[in-house]
Each structure stands twice: as structure tokens, then as C-alpha cells.
Amino acid sequence: MRGFLLFVVLTFFTALYTFAQTPTVHSSSISFSKVYCHAMDLTWTKGDGAQRVVLAKEGSAVSSTPSDNRFYSASDTLGLGDEIGTGNYVVYNGSGSSFTFSGLKKNTTYHFAIYEFNGSGINFSYLTSGSVAKASKSTENITASFSIDDTYQCLSGNSLNFTNSSTQSASGGITYDWEFGDNNTSSLTDPNHVYAVAGIFKVKLTASSYGCQDVVINKDTIVVPYITDFGLESIAGNDSIQCLEGNRFQFSNLSEVPLKPIYGTYDAANYLWLTSDGQSGNLYEENFRFSKPGLVKIKLITRRKVARHGDFCADSIEKTFVVLPPPLNPSLVDFSDTALCLNDNQFIFSHTAPNIASATWNFGDGQASSDSPAIHVYKSPGKKLVTLDVVDVSGCVGSFVDSVELFEEPDNFFSGLDTAYCLNDPIAVMKPNLSGGQFEGGNVSSVDSSFNPSAVGSYSVRYIYSQGNCKDTFTINTKVLDVPVFNLGKDTFVCPGASILIDPKISGFQFQWSDGSRGTTKSIGNEGNYWLKATDGNCSFADTVYVKQIQPPSFDLGLDTTLCGGQSIELSFGAEDATYLWSDGYSSMSGTRVIDESGFYELTVSNACGTQTDQVNINILPFACEIFVPNIFSPNRDLLNDVFKPLGFFEFTDMTIFNEYGEILFFTDQTGIGWDGTYDGDLVQSGTYYFLIRYQLPENGSMSKKHIKGSVVVLY
Numbered sequence: 001m002r003g004f005l006l007f008v009v010l011t012f013f014t015a016l017y018t019f020a021q022t023p024t025v026h027s028s029s030i031s032f033s034k035v036y037c038h039a040m041d042l043t044w045t046k047g048d049g050a051q052r053v054v055l056a057k058e059g060s061a062v063s064s065t066p067s068d069n070r071f072y073s074a075s076d077t078l079g080l081g082d083e084i085g086t087g088n089y090v091v092y093n094g095s096g097s098s099f100t101f102s103g104l105k106k107n108t109t110y111h112f113a114i115y116e117f118n119g120s121g122i123n124f125s126y127l128t129s130g131s132v133a134k135a136s137k138s139t140e141n142i143t144a145s146f147s148i149d150d151t152y153q154c155l156s157g158n159s160l161n162f163t164n165s166s167t168q169s170a171s172g173g174i175t176y177d178w179e180f181g182d183n184n185t186s187s188l189t190d191p192n193h194v195y196a197v198a199g200i201f202k203v204k205l206t207a208s209s210y211g212c213q214d215v216v217i218n219k220d221t222i223v224v225p226y227i228t229d230f231g232l233e234s235i236a237g238n239d240s241i242q243c244l245e246g247n248r249f250q251f252s253n254l255s256e257v258p259l260k261p262i263y264g265t266y267d268a269a270n271y272l273w274l275t276s277d278g279q280s281g282n283l284y285e286e287n288f289r290f291s292k293p294g295l296v297k298i299k300l301i302t303r304r305k306v307a308r309h310g311d312f313c314a315d316s317i318e319k320t321f322v323v324l325p326p327p328l329n330p331s332l333v334d335f336s337d338t339a340l341c342l343n344d345n346q347f348i349f350s351h352t353a354p355n356i357a358s359a360t361w362n363f364g365d366g367q368a369s370s371d372s373p374a375i376h377v378y379k380s381p382g383k384k385l386v387t388l389d390v391v392d393v394s395g396c397v398g399s400f401v402d403s404v405e406l407f408e409e410p411d412n413f414f415s416g417l418d419t420a421y422c423l424n425d426p427i428a429v430m431k432p433n434l435s436g437g438q439f440e441g442g443n444v445s446s447v448d449s450s451f452n453p454s455a456v457g458s459y460s461v462r463y464i465y466s467q468g469n470c471k472d473t474f475t476i477n478t479k480v481l482d483v484p485v486f487n488l489g490k491d492t493f494v495c496p497g498a499s500i501l502i503d504p505k506i507s508g509f510q511f512q513w514s515d516g517s518r519g520t521t522k523s524i525g526n527e528g529n530y531w532l533k534a535t536d537g538n539c540s541f542a543d544t545v546y547v548k549q550i551q552p553p554s555f556d557l558g559l560d561t562t563l564c565g566g567q568s569i570e571l572s573f574g575a576e577d578a579t580y581l582w583s584d585g586y587s588s589m590s591g592t593r594v595i596d597e598s599g600f601y602e603l604t605v606s607n608a609c610g611t612q613t614d615q616v617n618i619n620i621l622p623f624a625c626e627i628f629v630p631n632i633f634s635p636n637r638d639l640l641n642d643v644f645k646p647l648g649f650f651e652f653t654d655m656t657i658f659n660e661y662g663e664i665l666f667f668t669d670q671t672g673i674g675w676d677g678t679y680d681g682d683l684v685q686s687g688t689y690y691f692l693i694r695y696q697l698p699e700n701g702s703m704s705k706k707h708i709k710g711s712v713v714v715l716y
Contacts, residue, residue, distance in 0.1 A: 020119030023049030023127040027097075027114040030135035036170070036211020037106035037140045043098040044133060049116030053126075054092035055084060056101065061136070062113040064088045065128040069119075077103035078110075106212060107141030107169070142168040144207035144214040151220045154313040155198045158222050164189050166207040166214070177206040198224040223313035226269060226302035229254040230317065233285075241322040243396035249321055250287040255302050270312070272301040293325035327392030328353050328400050335386070339405040341470035342381050347404055349374045349386065355393045362387040364403070381406040407467040410434055413474045414463045421453035422539035423483040428453070430461070437465035443480075453480045484509040484534040488545040493577060495550065495609035499525035502532075502545060509534040550576040552610025555591075557603060560617035562698055564625035564649075568596035569618060571603075578607040583615075596620065625649050625697045632713040635677025644712055645674025646693050651703060653694040665689065677714055686714050 025048040034041045046052065053072055055062045064085030066072060074093035075081035078101070081090040092099045104110065114133040117126040149161040168174060178186040180193050181201030195201070204217045232238050233250045242249065253271065273281040276297040279288050290296055297320050303312035328351070336348035349361055350373030361374045364384035369376070378384060388400040416430040428451045430439065439445075441461040443452045451461060458479045465472050486504035494500050503521045504511075513522055514531045524530060527549040533542040555573035563569060573580075574591025583602035586593065595601065595618050602615040627648040633641045646655070657666035657675050665684065666675040677683055690711050696703040 020117075020123045020125040022125040023047055023116035023118055025049075026116060026127060026131055027052055027133040030112060030114065030133055032135075032137045034100075034211075035137060035140060037142055037209075037213070038104045039100060039102040039211055040104070040110075040137060040139065041098060041100050042092075042112065044114055046095075046097050047114075047116040047127065047133075049127060050118045051093065051095045052114050052116050053090050054099070055088045055113045055115070056091045057088050057111045058105070058108060059111075060087075061111045062088050062134065065113075065132075066090075066115050066117070066126045068125050069123055071122075071124060076101055079103065104139050106139050106214070109136055109138040111136040140168065140170040140212055142166070142170075142174070142207055142209060142212040142214045144205050144216040146203075146205050146216065146218065148203070148218060148220050151218075152313075153220075153222055155195065155222050155224045159192060159194050160220055161192050162190060162203070162205075164205070166205070168207075168209055168212060170209060170212065172209055174207050174209045177208070179204040179206075195222045198222045223304060225304055225313045225315035227256040228300055228302045228315040228317045229256070230298075230300045230319070241324065243324050243394065244290070244293045244326050245397060247323055248287055248289050249296075249298070251285060251298065251300075253285045253300070255300070269302060269304045272303070274299045274301070290323045293323045296321050296323055324394055324396055326398040327356060327394075327396050328388065328390050328398035330400055333388060333400045333402075335402065335404065337404065337469045338402075339407065339467055339469045341467075342378070342406045342408060345378055345406060347376050347378070349376065349388070351388060351390075351400075353390065353392075357391050357393050359388060359390045362389075378404075378406050381408050405467070407470040410465050410467065410470075410472045412437070412463065412465040412472040414439075414476075417451055417461055417476050417478055419476075419478050420538065421478065421480045423453060423456055423480055423485075425453045425480075427451065430463070432463050432465070434465045437463050439463050451478070456480050456482045481537065481539050483539045484536045484541050486532075486534060486541065486543060488530075488532060488543045491546040491548070493548045493550045493608065494525055494527070495552070497525075498609075499523045500547065502530065504532055504534070504543070506534065509536050511535075548576075550607060550609055553578055553605035553607060553612040555603075555605060555612060555614060557601070557614045557616040560619070562619040562621065564698055565621045567620065567699070568594050570594045571601075571616070573603065573605065573614075575605050575607050575612075578605050580605055621649070627693070627695055627708060629691070629693065629708060629710055630712060631710070632715055633677070634715050635683060636716050643674035643676055644691075645672075646695070646708075650706075651696040653696060653705075655694075656692045658690040658692075659684075660688065660690070684714055686716055688713050 027044045027047045029045045031043050032040055033043065042054065053066055053074065056078060057063065058078065066084060072082045072084070072090040072093055074090040076091055076099055078089055078091065083089050091101055112135050115126050115128060117124050119125055143166060145165040145167070147163045147165065149163070153160065162178070164176065166174060166176070176187055176189060178191055180186070180203055182195055182197065184193065186193070200219060200221050202217050202219055204215065206213065206215050230251050230253050232240060233252050235250065238250050271282055271284055273286045275288055277290060277292065288298070297318055299316055299318040301314055301316040303314040305312045332353045333351045340347070351359065359370060359372060361369045363376050364386055365378060365380070367376065383403050383405045385401065385403050389397070390399070391397050412434055414430050414432040417428055421428070430449045430451060432449070439449050439461065442457070442459045443454060444450070444461055445452070458477065460475055460477050462473050462475045484506060486506045488502055488504060492500060501521055501523050507520060511518055511520055512533045513519070514529070522530065524547050527547060529544060529546050531542055531544040533540055553575035555575070557571055557573065561569060571593050572591060580588050581604045584599070598618055598620045600615065600617055602613060604611060604613045627646050627650045629646045630644060633644045635642050652671040654667065654669040656664055659665055665679045688711050692707065692709050694705070694707040696705050
């Protein structure tokens with residue numbers, strides 16, 4: 001019996017302390033499927049261990065390994081299994097090759113490591129060296145989001161549109177669950193909701209897809225406005241119809257606070273009063289006065305807001321009141337005059353205003369009347385204040401004030417106007433004794449107080465001085481006499497030995513010429529200024545004419561002329577008041593002409609006293625006039641350069657040849673004859689000899705004498 005017990009104990013001890021064999025092949029090929037926001041499936045290829053543990057860590061790689069001879073409890077929900085190190089949780093322990101991992105966060109990366117092991121009891125051996133199977137995977141993401149088109153609305157007519165902007169990273173549809181905060185829900189993507197009660201509501205949207213879900217909450221507000229009303233205060237005269245004079249409408253605020261909504265409280269309100277004529281106020285109760293009659297509208301706007309919310313919800317009411325017009329329109333009051341002379345004055349005052357219960361005129365001189373029209377005569381000069389006071393059938397009062405004035409007779413006259421003028425005499429400027437009046441009458445300018453004697457006739461010139469309707473007129477009569485106007489004509493001329501007749505072509509006046517003669521016409525044969533004066537009573541007229549004596553044309557174009565090439569000639573001619581006609585069509589108003597082309601020129605000059613014609617031939621050579629003298633010649637009888645003579649275009653006069661001692665060796669005055677190099681029949685010796693050549697060139701239509709001195713070399 002003792003031996004059996006020992007055997008059992010030894011057997012148990014041997015089994016307890018038998019070491020497990022460490023696996024040699026790691027798991028491999030980790031893959032993922034059915035990846036959602038909160039779960040995913042892991043699959044791998046097993047190694048040669050009997051079992052394996054899977055470690056998972058959120059956000060970073062697995063950082064710890066399992067220890068031998070320790071058994072680890074696992075949970076497929078992250079955080080519930082054993083933790084190795086920090087954040088490394090055992091999520092699987094078994095002999096399989098897959099499992100479902102749950103309890104995850106959306107849009108989060110998880111890292112995994114698989115360790116093969118063998119053993120049981122308390123003896124476990126983990127393969128931690130070599131290429132441990134590792135992998136990572138991120139969960140899908142879903143975000144619930146929405147907006148509200150108007151988060152603050154009044155209860156009346158409220159309608160809120162919700163726009164869904166939820167997103168997810170996985171494919172597939174999203175389902176929506178709306179909770180509007182008033183026990184109403186919706187599953188539409190973009191719902192619309194109308195609230196039946198007022199308050200501040202939390203709107204919750206739950207967005208879900210397979211394995212994913214997200215929730216978002218926003219607020220909206222529905223407001224109940226005041227029940228708005230107002231009325232007139234109960235005080236004397238504060239009626240809905242008032243006279244314009246002294247009107248004042250005083251209002252009581254009758255607005256009521258509505259019942260509080262289910263959610264939230266109201267904590268603020270303001271008031272705005274508006275009138276149809278542009279007045280406004282923001283007190284709880286207001287009063288207004290109006291400056292114009294007619295229908296006036298009063299509007300009260302009440303605005304409330306929910307606590308901690310910046311917008312207001314408004315309600316309004318408008319009522320109409322009446323402002324009566326003044327009983328007396330000034331356009332309906334009439335004065336017959338506003339200013340009269342004191343003598344024989346009479347004023348008529350009247351009005352046509354309707355619905356007048358009583359009216360009283362006060363004339364400003366202590367007198368009054370209730371008549372309409374009222375007739376009144378003033379007894380003293382000066383300004384009088386006239387007042388009309390009325391009361392209409394509605395009890396509205398009104399008044400009208402104006403003035404009239406009475407004047408003494410003014411001392412009115414003017415000076416500066418003669419009783420007679422000649423036609424077109426200088427303008428007369430008149431000066432009144434009293435300023436502020438006005439001149440009237442023919443040919444009178446009231447602007448500058450002038451009279452213009454510009455037309456024959458009789459005139460009555462008046463100066464009217466007014467004080468209101470009190471007018472006084474001072475008159476002077478004048479006349480404008482005719483003037484014997486005539487015209488002696490334009491300045492003229494007379495030819496020698498002739499005369500012209502000056503005729504003014506008028507008669508019936510007294511005449512006097514500048515030489516004292518008295519005839520109507522005058523014959524003039526000499527040059528001079530002549531005037532004629534015609535007189536008719538007080539008015540006279542004179543005119544002047546100048547008579548000039550001119551000569552018939554007389555000129556000479558000169559002799560026919562030859563000019564060197566490039567030269568021109570100026571011809572001078574002329575006559576008084578003449579015209580010039582050239583045979584080549586040339587036109588000129590002056591007495592000169594420059595000619596630079598060859599030709600036959602004929603000029604005809606004409607004026608009122610005669611005509612003359614002259615001609616001239618102008619020959620302009622096609623080349624310039626010049627002289628050329630050789631500086632060497634050889635009189636050796638070889639017929640080459642044997643004779644010394646000048647060449648060119650000129651008129652030869654004579655030529656003299658000298659030796660070095662001044663002796664004359666040769667002289668000729670015949671054109672074309674040159675020096676043959678001999679003296680007394682013998683050839684001179686080689687050397688230098690001197691010459692004097694005299695000649696003429698045409699210049700400006702005449703011949704100009706010229707000469708040239710120099711030397712020539714005789715060379716054999």
C-alpha cells in the first residue's frame with residue numbers, strides 16, 4: 001500500500017513538471033474581412049503550435065510578448081481580455097484560425113500579433129522569436145451631420161428644413177433616425193418639420209449602416225410672440241378724431257403675454273411705434289402729434305426673444321385715426337386790395353371757408369366786424385394788421401393774419417427828357433425824383449430809364465410810382481423830328497481834264513457844300529474832300545466824299561534783253577487803280593514782275609482813265625556766262641595749242657600781252673584773234689608772260705564791264 005502511494009505521487013509530479021515543447025513555425029497570412037466601424041473578422045494560416053494567442057493594440061504596434069508557463073484569458077471585445085504590458089490585450093486564445101473582433105472604435109487603426117504555443121496546465125511554451133505574424137487594420141468611419149435652414153422661427157407659420165450631410169467611408173446605404181425633441185420622429189434623409197408648440201428643441205440624428213453608427217444633436221427655437229394691441233388713454237380730449245391745432249394722441253399698450261411654451265422661457269421684449277408720417281418711438285406707451293391733417297396710421301410692433309437667443313419674434317397691429325384740417329384755408333380768404341392811397345380808400349374783406357360756425361374780422365385800427373364780406377375805410381395812413389378768427393362746426397379754431405397799408409400822395413416827377421429830338425439823336429437817360437417806380441411809353445426802356453429817339457413821332461413818357469396799390473403817374477410829352485438823311489456815295493476819282501457830278505438825290509431842304517455853294521448837286525474836277533450839309537428846321541445831316549484825281553497808265557518794259565543762264569530780270573510798271581493783263585495769263589495786282597524764263601512778254605495796263613500796252617523779248621541763255629584763260633601754250637606750229645586766247649561766253653573788248661619788263665608784245669580788239677607767241681615776226685623765248693583781258697557780261701538786262709589779269713607760260 002505504501003508503494004502504490006509513492007507511485008501515484010511520483011506520477012503526478014512527473015506530469016506536473018513535464019516541460020512543453022516550443023513550436024517552431026509561426027502563424028502567417030493574416031487577413032481581414034467584414035470590417036465595420038465597431039467589429040472586424042481576422043483569418044490566418046496556423047503555425048505548428050497546438051494553440052495560439054492573438055494580441056491587439058489600439059493606435060500603435062503590439063509592444064509586448066507572452067511569457068512561458070502562463071496561460072492568458074482572452075476576450076473578443078477589446079479591453080476585456082488579459083493585458084500584456086501596456087495596451088496589449090489578448091483577444092483570442094485557441095486552436096482555430098479565425099475570430100470576430102468587436103468593441104472597436106470607428107475610424108481607428110488596430111495592430112495585431114499571433115504567437116504559437118504548446119502546453120497545458122502550468123506548462124506553456126510560446127514561440128516569440130523569429131518572424132511573428134503581425135498586421136494592422138483601420139475600422140470604417142461614419143459621421144452624422146445636418147444643418148437647419150432657419151434655427152429661429154416664430155410659432156405661427158414655422159417650417160424647418162433639415163439638410164442631411166452625413167458621410168461614411170464604407171460602401172452601402174445609411175439609414176437615418178430623426179428625433180425632433182417634441183416626441184416626433186422621422187426616417188427621411190432630409191425631413192421637414194413643423195412644431196405645434198414653442199420652445200428650444202434638441203434635434204437628434206442617428207446615422208447607421210451595417211456595423212456603424214453615429215449621433216449628432218443640434219438645437220432649434222420656436223417662439224410665441226406677444227398678443228399685440230393698443231388703444232387711446234382715457235383722458236379728456238384724447239379722441240380718435242382731433243383738430244390739427246393742438247392735437248396729441250396718447251396711447252396705452254394693451255399687449256398680452258402668451259402662455260409659456262413647454263420648453264424654454266421668454267426673457268426679453270421690445271416695442272416699436274411707427275406712424276404714417278414717419279414718426280417713431282420705442283417706449284412701452286407713446287404719444288404723437290401731427291403737423292398735417294388727414295388719416296394717420298399708428299402701428300405697434302412687439303418683439304420677444306427666447307432666453308440667450310439673439311433674434312426676436314414679432315407681432316404687430318395697426319389702427320387709423322383722424323386729424324381734422326384747419327377750418328380756415330388761407331386760399332379761401334380774399335382782400336380786395338393790400339395797399340391804397342389814403343384818399344378815397346375802401347377795402348373789402350371776405351372768406352369762403354365752409355362749415356364755419358362763427359367768424360370775426362379785426363381791422364387793426366380798433367374796429368371789428370362779423371360781416372362777410374366786411375367793408376372797411378381807414379382814416380389814417382400806415383400799415384394795419386388785419387386778423388380773421390373762425391370756429392368751425394367741429395369746434396376747431398383757426399385764424400388768418402395779413403396786413404394792408406395806406407399812403408399819403410407822393411411827390412412824383414422826373415427830369416432828363418427834352419420836348420423835341422432829331423431822329424437818331426443820342427439816347428436820353430431820365431432821372432426820377434422817387435426811386436422804385438417804372439417808366440412807360442413808346443421807345444422807353446424801363447431797365448435803364450432811357451428814351452431812344454429812333455423813330456419819328458410824338459411820344460408820351462410816364463413815370464409810375466407805386467406804394468402798394470396806391471399809384472401816382474408823372475407825364476412829359478416829346479416828339480422826334482425827321483432828319484434829311486442822304487448819301488454822297490463811296491469815295492471816287494476823276495481823270496485829268498474831266499469832271500464828275502455829285503448828286504445827293506434829295507430835295508426840299510437847305511443845302512451847303514464845303515466850298516460854300518448852295519446848289520443841290522455839284523460838278524467836281526479836282527482832287528479833294530467834299531461835304532454837303534442838309535438842314536430842315538432844327539435837324540441837319542451831313543455826308544462827305546473824297547474825290548481822287550488819277551492818271552492814265554504810262555509805263556515802259558524796257559529793251560529786249562539777253563541774260564545768262566540762272567539769271568532773272570525784274571520789270572517795274574504801274575498805274576493808279578489799274579488792272580494788269582499779261583499775254584501769258586500771269587495775274588498780278590502789283591506793279592512789278594520777276595521773269596526767269598525766255599519768251600515774248602506783253603502787258604496791258606488799264607484804269608478808268610486809259611489803257612497802255614508794251615512788249616519785251618527776254619532771252620535767258622541755257623548756260624552761265626563765264627570766261628576761261630589757258631595758263632600754258634606751245635606756239636611750235638604743230639597746230640596743237642599754238643594760239644593763246646580766252647574761251648567761254650562773253651563779249652570781248654581787247655587783250656594785251658606783256659613781257660616781264662612790262663613791254664607790250666601783242667594787242668588786239670578783235671573777237672576771236674589770239675596771240676601766236678611772236679613779237680615782231682619772231683617767236684618769243686620759252687618763259688612766263690603776262691596778259692590783261694577786258695570783256696563784258698550781261699547782268700540784269702545790261703552789259704557789265706569786267707577784266708582779268710594773269711600769266712601764261714610759253715613752252716616749246
